[in-house]
Amino acid sequence: GNSVTQMEGPVTLSEEAFLTINCTYTATGYPSLFWYVQYPGEGLQLLLKATKADDKGSNKGFEATYRKETTSFHLEKGSVQVSDSAVYFCALTPYGGYNKLIFGAGTRLAVHP
């Protein structure tokens, strides 16, 4: 079946540190891949997306590259800020499964000054 696996959190970093949150997936065909972010007390917001192999999604300094060969979509940021503290979800929509956004368990990021 289709599934998403994320690294467990929480991830605790100092401001300006480098961030990597690992995400791997299992899916048939070519899924679309997403990172969503949930700030405290809010709903989920789309952070970035990639729809085919080798695509790089980017937004607000965050990047993730669709790696078909390793079935991965790791989230990176070169210098985190306190305002990046949130829960990050990796997700996919299966090929042909337009309505089934499948999420990983989420990774909580805490950034300290």
Add this chain to the structure above:
Amino acid sequence: NAGVTQTPKFQVLKTGQSMTLQCAQDMNHEYMSWYRQDPGMGLRLIHYSVGAGITDQGEVPNGYNVSRSTTEDFPLRLLSAAPSQTSVYFCASSSTGGRLGYGYTFGSGTRLTVV
């Protein structure tokens, strides 16, 4: 542009009570979905709809009913609440179902506690 609006934001129910969680979107999106969020489990799909009059089950549909009489509204009904339904519920909509990379727009959530 309000996006996706969920009501209520908080609710406490007693076991066995029924209630309806409301979801409305003003973006003329065809696709709407309901998810529940539980610690350590991410979001799981309850029910979804591809348009008015069309609904289908997701991963965890038991104990929930939905209907889609209009494009704008997609209410979620709990017929007989159980403590296992204590969760945060999110409604989401999309114009293309996410395949083309547009992703979904989420509401701000309803926190439900069943005692």
